[in-house]
Amino acid sequence: MSSQTTPSDKYDVDLGELGAKLEIARTENEADVAIVEHTLPPHTLAAPLHRHSREDEISYVLEGEMTVLAGDEIWTVPADEATVKGRNVWHTFWNASDEPLRFLEIIAPGEFSEFFMEISQVYPVDPADEEALARFEEICERYGFEADLESVPKLCEEHGLQI
Template identity: 85%
Template sequence: MISSQDTSVEKYDIDLGKLGAKLEIARTENKANVAIVEHTLPPHTLAAPLHRHSREDEISYVLEGKMTVLAGDEIWTVPANEATLKGRNTWHTFWNANDEPLRFLEIIAPSEFSEFFEEISHVYPVDPADEEALAHFEEICERYGFKADLESIPKLCEEHDLQM
């Protein structure tokens, strides 16, 4: 139950290029400051450039398919019905290297970052040649304490036979 002091967060169901994002539990729906976003990702697809969060941890629970995670120098695979932690201040990304779609829950704590997906949906995927969109993307990232290495995308796609 939401107290009268909480501000409402509008739920979303959006596509960020190929990454689907649906806000299932908003931060305003609980006092634990946790949000849950359901993500979908098609086969052989990179979800995001290398990135890091300075304010939150992400726990991914795979519902269907398998998620491949790169964090720091380590790569591992998370099968359905298992979870993994992508901790703050660690450069990471993830992808679906398989022939089946990937569906997973992202538990975000603290939860404010869950609103990032809706905000960037208006400019993402970012065309680096579009200076205005790139500046807007960078401004949003800065407000959330998020850093993204957009230049990592071609290398990751080539090395792991992925699209984005």
Template identity: 45%
Template sequence: MIDGDDVGKRFAVVEHPMQPRALAAPMHRHHREDEYSFVLEGRIGAMLGDTVVIGNPGNLIFKPREQWHTFWNAGDTPARVLEIISPAGFEHYFRELGAELSNGPPDPQRLAALCARYALDMDMSSVPGLIQRFGVRFPGGPSPAPQ
């Protein structure tokens, strides 16, 4: 929605539409940017270190750099989040990841190189536990366990 190049690289704004019970990402952490998730629609769950929070429309969830985190649609209806990223630059990761995913599951080596370019640590091994604990699905992964 707002590219960092348009605002002196101070911040960027990205909209994330999310399907019901969708896990946005494995546990991960950023080394260069802070993220602020403003919930527009639906219920968003977030794990911030060991703390779990639920955001409803109008809530802001702060995900500081260097903190392991993830987020998901915690409801049975679509959700939308405005992601404010500061400083800008990480919005390009989403474009590159989308291109990588357009051909099916990502190549692990290319995904690792993408994460390295954006100073992003990704814990893929966290996905099964997140699916089990929060009843979510991950693109290309198994469906959520019944609640």
């Protein structure tokens, strides 16, 4: 049986420009689902290309619009619409608009929601910082998460983004 969440379970962190605030912890429900509110400024890449091996992410856009790259497909998700970023698919997303992006990320199962708090201690990762890179890789491995840090410059150049 899941326990009630405590205030110490909640977080509100910045991962570079991507804000992450835990709204519903996986310990608050029997379904083991978590909800994280994310914010992202205009013309900003949220993360390198990455994939999850254990969970699906459902993004519901509250304000602005999200551009998603998954596999070879790119699409835009406007406010009041949702999209699924499924497990085992290389993907990333960004805010290509002139307005801030705010969305809810429903994570199922919800253990991955704890990744954001842990990774906030080392992200954004400078590939030249071997200690930070090793810690980043250890956290990613524990969560079944792969990230292609080398994808960032190309994505930023191709889509006119910052990180």
